[in-house]
Amino acid sequence: MVKSLRKLIEQVAKEKGIPEWLVEKALKNSIALATKKDRKIKDRVEVELTDDEVKVYILRKGEKFPLDIVPEELDRIAAYAAKEEFLRELEKADEERRYLEFIELEGEIVLGIVRKVAENEDLIVDLGKVMAVLPKREQIPKEVYKVGDRLKALLLRVVRKRGGYEIILSRTHPNFLRKLLEAEVPEIKEGEVEILNIAREPGERAKVLVRSKDTRMDPVAVVVGLRGSNIAPISKELSGERIDVIKDTDNIEELVRRSLAPAPVTDVRVDPKLKRVEVAVPKDKLSLAIGKRGINVKLANKITGWYIDILSEEDFKKISQLK
The missing domain is CATH 2.40.50.140 (Nucleic acid-binding proteins)
Incomplete structure (x- = not known):
């Protein structure tokens, strides 16, 4: 009987385009269900297909108990299962196959x-x-x-x-924006330009930190494109989300300045121990630096990894005098 079941598995797998292991799983489930119905068993039943026999077990309290079934009875159960339960289990297996195909697409745009x-x-x-x-x-x-x-x-x-x-x-995950950029900018896909970090306030604003392997290449210009030709369609796809592209640097003061653009930063004070940065901006540019609902400074914090405290030039000087 095992040989005939193996042939059935191979045949169905080929006809349906389903992996043999999924067909085997469906067949074992169908035999288990048919056995439970035939024997009126309420506990879970597990079926094993070895090279030379079919074994049926009752699962009870975490232990497996072999079920004593004579070959003739097992033949009858298997034949019933193959006709009745197997078709339903096969539908489940086919659905499982279709979903498993999409596991390989995790992290991709669909x-x-x-x-x-x-x-x-x-x-x-x-x-x-x-x-x-x-x-x-x-x-x-x-x-x-x-x-x-x-x-x-x-x-x-x-x-x-x-x-x-x-x-x-x-549509809100940072990697959605990353994949859109990869699709629009060949230099990102090819590895010439690297995206180091992305911070988003979906639909409002995003900041993208980039660098290029070739120091002669301006990664910001490459990503943005001529007159914004690369960024514009992505922004449109994201319902007008404004995308700031920032060139990476090891100089934290300069990185903070770039991350707060277009607000002009006139002075910077760095506290490495607290990983905190105080910045001074003209009083009339405070709202620009902070951004609507604090979005600009919030994203700058995320993209740099530092806490940024924005002060007017006057307050910045007063605090400096107190220190």
Whole structure:
């Protein structure tokens, strides 16, 4: 019987385009279910296919107990399972295969069509072979979606859930912006320009820290493109998110200055022990440096890894005198 089951596994795998291990898993599950029905067993049942026999076990309190089944009875159960339960288990295996294919796409951009907007505003997105979820928390706040809309998103992760899998998408993750930049700027894809860090306030503003392997190359100009030709379509894709591209430097004072642009920084004081930086800006430029709802300085903190305290020039001098 084992040989005939092996042939069945090979045949179905070939016909359905499903890996043999998934077909075998489906067949073992179907035999287990058929055995439980035939013997009226309430405990879990596990089936093993060895090279020369089929073994059936009852799982109880963490232990395996072999089930005494004569060959004729096992033949009957297996034949029943192959006709009834196996078809249902095979459908599950086929679905599992389709989801497993997407595990290899984790961290990549995928295209989909919105099929449903749930009550909690999560989106059900059709990726062609499978459905995915774009949770409300992973959506750019200012965007509104409706059924039939096409969208790009980062395939964040494939999650194993009871009874199947769930694909989680994101449009807010920093790596979504990273992948959009890779697709738009060949020098990033080819490794000539490296993205060191990304900080985002989705839909509002982002800062991207870059450097080039060739010191003669200006990585900011390369990434931004001629008159913003590279950044413009990405900003549009992200609902107008403004993208600041910053050239990396080992000089923390200069890095902080660059990270707060376009606000002019007139003085800087660095405290390496606290990893804190105090900066002075003209009084009339305070709001520009801090940004709307504090977004500019918040992103500057994230992109540099330092806490940045923005002061007016007058307050900066007063504090200097007290020290």
